[in-house]
Amino acid sequence: MQENDLVVDVVIIGGGALGAATALRAQTQGLRVCVLEQGQVGEQTSANSSKLIHGGLRYLESLQFGLVKECLRARKRFIADYPQLVTMNKFYIPVYKYSKRPAWLVKIGLYLYQWLANDSHYGGFKTLNEQQWSEIGAINQQQLVSVFQYWDAQTDDKQLTQQLLNDAVAKGTKLFTQTRFDGLTEAVEGESLVKVVAVDCQTKTRQHIRCSYVVNCSGPWVNQVLSKINEPSVSVEFVQGSHLQLDCQISDGIVYLESVLDNRVLFIIPWKGQTLLGTTEISLGDNYHNHAITVAEQNYLIDNLLHYYPQLGSRQEILKRITRTYSGVRVLPKIDAQSVFSRSRDTLMVRATAYPNFISVFGGKLTTVLIEAEKLVAMINQQN
Ligand SMILES: Cc1cc2nc3c(=O)[nH]c(=O)nc-3n(C[C@H](O)[C@H](O)[C@H](O)COP(=O)(O)OP(=O)(O)OC[C@H]3O[C@@H](n4cnc5c(N)ncnc54)[C@H](O)[C@@H]3O)c2cc1C
Structure with a gap:
């Protein structure tokens, strides 16, 4: 990457299952997408789950019928789209x-x-x-x-994540592994266009990517990423x-x-x-x-x-x-x-107060990433 050589619509932070599904959805909807992954694709939470694509029978106990129904719908989607990787x-x-x-x-x-x-x-x-x-x-x-x-x-969580991102890359998504999101530069509060700072984890060189939206899919690092843009943590x-x-x-x-x-x-x-x-x-x-x-x-x-x-x-x-x-x-x-x-496993999507086009995702399940991705891209399209 050379400085200013990349202009996209959306930068996605994190190459886990959610980042991969969001990249695929956004790219399929005609947006130009770039994914930054500080390590390798699908090697964190998305490689360490129970590997079940399930409705969550036990959530019925806490009367989370909406969540179970959504998970079962998500399961159907996965089986239809990835029959080799998601099997009953x-x-x-x-x-x-x-x-x-x-x-x-x-x-x-x-x-x-x-x-x-x-x-x-x-x-x-x-x-x-x-x-x-x-x-x-x-x-x-x-x-x-x-x-x-x-x-x-049941699935292979890491392989499924890699497949989702491969599909996004095949459609045009730019993927940078070993590359860390490190903040925004020249961002004007309330303005939609921002420059993302990406750091190559090996060479430590800093690169800039211009975009209109940033989606923070960094899993357990979500609050650490927010701190890079001086936003308060979510509890x-x-x-x-x-x-x-x-x-x-x-x-x-x-x-x-x-x-x-x-x-x-x-x-x-x-x-x-x-x-x-x-x-x-x-x-x-x-x-x-x-x-x-x-x-x-x-x-x-x-x-x-x-x-x-x-x-x-x-x-x-x-x-x-x-x-x-x-x-x-x-x-x-x-x-x-x-x-x-x-406690509810529902996902929380939060816009940054200073940069409304910077959306952070908290929580979620492997099962529902395709559906969460749809919601995230709908949030982006709403702003257009
Ligand atoms: C023990 C356990 C069992 C589970 N079992 C199931 C299950 O059976 N079924 C189910 O549906 N769900 C399950 N889940 C939930 C599911 O695993 C997660 O919801 C899902 O994997 C989260 O994916 P993610 O993309 O949000 O996070 P991650 O997979 O963690 O991806 C986040 C990525 O962001 C990257 N990153 C972080 N900071 C930066 C930065 N500054 N710059 C660039 N990249 C960055 C990280 O390197 C990481 O690769 C389980 C979870 C756990 C913990």
Whole structure:
């Protein structure tokens, strides 16, 4: 990049799933787009999720019907647009005598989910008979009363992000990796045209890009990016979630488990011949910092796994089976005072006070990035 050699309509900060989807949407709508990614595409939060494209059955508990409906619509879009990368899989819910959510409640939830999905192909669910319980591997059958099976989708989050951005680049989006957004220059408060300062992370050279809109899709760095334009932070809570990857495949489908240690839910996810187990939720407060799985998180996941799959042996034996661990950080806008587990995962889009064409996104889900991208581009078009 040479100084002033690039003029675009929109600069997108962040090459995660949201930045990639927004670039694709904006480019498809005829806008000239440039994406700045300080590292490589899709290597942060969007590589460290549970890799589910799902309606979020558990959000029904907190009566977030609108969110579930939107997620199910988003799932349909992804399956139609990226059938190789987003595929439906069987999900199983085992219910025990001691489960906090009894079978009748799970059934009501699944009926609601089916109704909200409005999908004749994959909307339904069934109750397995006892002979079919082995579909979820060697699960503990003591006090097991029911196993439900329904459908939701799975993806490779990093690959999906890269594919979205590849599609945008194929349509004309300029992508600069290892390039950090570092502020605005010659920006006049209230004016729409701004110059973005982009710094090459290797050579440290500063380049300028002229544009009319900036979309801040920097995930957990969202407030740090805002500080570069002297905007106040938005109040958020950062929540770490970690997964273990084990060297064996425990179940053919995805098993949705109630944690026996608290009120949360966990997934056992078949993954490339192995198993992912997650996730945890640990509040990092209002300060994003480097993150890695803690011993407490590891023990939490293993103890739950051993409760449901005692044949896997002991904590020590599970520790030996771990091939990888990973952690990601969610951004939860502080829009209410509920506990982390039940708080809304709705996305917040905020215009900067000094630069209304600088839009920052807080929160969200991988599942809904295509829909969030539509909203962001609609916000841009509104200003035109
Ligand atoms: C543990 C966990 C499990 C999850 N599971 C699911 C799930 O199963 N299904 C689901 O739908 N959602 C899930 N989510 C949510 C989902 O992963 C996120 O909503 C999504 O990946 C966020 O994407 P993003 O693009 O906003 O952020 P990111 O992927 O973090 O991308 C932001 C990018 O911005 C870049 N960046 C930051 N600052 C700058 C700068 N100054 N200049 C240039 N680039 C910058 C970063 O390098 C990064 O690549 C999960 C989240 C977590 C944490």
